[in-house]
Amino acid sequence: MGAAHPSSPPGLPIGPSRPWLAPLAGYSDLPFRLLCRELGASVTCTEMVSAKGLVLGQGKKSNATNELLATWPPLEPPVRCRAASLPYPGPGPSLPPVAPDTPLVVQLFGAEASFMGEAVRILVDRGYAWFDCNMGCSVPKVVKSGSGAAMLQDPDNAVAVAEAMLGAAGKGRVGFKLRLGREAGEDVYLPLAKRLEEAGAGWLTLHPRYARQKFTGTADWDAVRPLVAQSAIPVMVSGDLFTPSDGVKALAVTGAAGVMFARGAMHNPAIFGQFTELLVAGKASGGRGQRFADASALEYCIRRHAALIRAFYPQRLNRQGVEAGLLKMRTFVPRYVKECAGARYLRRAMANCLTWRAMDDLLDDFFARAENLELAPSDAAMCGDSDT
Incomplete structure (x- = not known):
């Protein structure tokens, strides 16, 4: 693997050959994260977790948030299945991260600084070390709550949320996932990113689409370059990374510190190792455009x-x-x-x-x-x- 980005937070691998698994609502649970790690992912992210739901759910019997964080221990007794045995530790406390699933980034969403900061404090006490704030989700129910992409329209509150999270986690231990803005002509990502960096952000991730685009059209990788140019912290690129070659092209076009695979990984968890092979050796195992080698x-x-x-x-x-x-x-x-x-x-x-x-x-x-x-x-x- 290549060297980490020189300004990466200590202990968090960020670099061209250190591909990440993005937060994927409904998909990036513990088994999928472990599979992606085995197939070459350097860092994985949880599904989006509601900060308010986490805080208000403290002490309740329901373990819905714990399942969303997906930090369960292996089941006892172990199940029989037609695959190799699992080299993971035996049952233990259900709240801390599972050892093989590290480094792990917990993605939180919310619009209230008090809840965001308290959620991070709770998770730090449980053993989590890295966090991401979702400022790009365009799902209507998330946006209506003032969270996700809605935060792009309220930069002062976005910075207040950032300061609360960083105050609880520590400088450099929180990243922020952004889009360009609400819609074309409303580019807000550059000034907001600068303020987040000044607040102590450890890294930034840009999906270069507007919120109203959702996943239509194409990701504007060219828009990542000015963010990379102005930032002293690592910038990750996401969006339209469907194949290993897409990841290599995105790095070349943007100059980003690393790539974050999302939809590409949902169809091919081997994309991480294939991407690294292509980047380092010039060829990947899934030849002729195929996702899997055979x-x-x-x-x-x-x-x-x-x-x-x-x-x-x-x-x-x-x-x-x-x-x-x-x-x-x-x-x-x-x-x-x-x-x-x-x-x-x-x-x-x-x-x-x-x-x-x-x-x-x-x-x-x-x-x-x-x-x-x-x-x-x-x-x-x-x-x-x-x-x-």
Whole structure:
């Protein structure tokens, strides 16, 4: 791996060959983060966590926030699954971060400095060290609360929130994820970023779209260059990083300190290692535009992800008696096999899997049929997936 950015916060890897997993609402739980780390991610981020929900939920029996942070220990007794054994420690306290899932950045959202600061204090007491403030989410219910991208329109409050978080975490231990502004012609990211840096931000991440664009159009990587030029702290680039080559191109265009993969990782967790291979050696293992090098790499990714979910996910059943972890896995598999000739068949069959054994049998059958596994070149038609 390459050297970290010279101004990186100590202990937090930021650099061209230190790819990050972005906060992904509904996706970046503990099993997925661990899978991405095994496949080359240097840093991972939690899903978006409500600061107010965390603070007001203290002392309640519900563990919804803990599950969102996804810091569960492995289940006891360990489950049996068709994958390699898990090299993770045995059961322990459920609140601190799991040791292999570090360094971990907790992304918080909220519009009130008091709640944001208190949430960070609570998490620091639990053992968390790194935080990110979401100032780019364009989901309507988040924006209506004054959080996410709405903070771009109130820079004074954004700075107050930053100061509260940094006061609780320490200088350099909080990053800020931004968009360009609310809409075209309202570019606010440069002056706001300067104020956040002056407040003590450790790094900045820019998804170079306007909030009203959501994920339409294309990310304006050229807009990242002036932010890099004015900043003495690392700047991460995000947005439209669907392939390893996209990451390499983004670094070349922007001069950013590093890349943060979001939607690309949802379809191919191996993108982190492939990106690093391409950056360092000039070639990646997923040749000819394919996400996975071959069918065996695809099968490993699916089965490994299933093993991690089965080892860590709460064994809670829904009204139909299906495990929550199995339901989660059923959302990932169609993304992973999108390039395969038999993807439609597997997607339909997966919707009817009610047990892990049924899924194992389905995968056995799928990967035994060569006609299912012909890989087509990947495309970037992933719009509509959500990241922050």
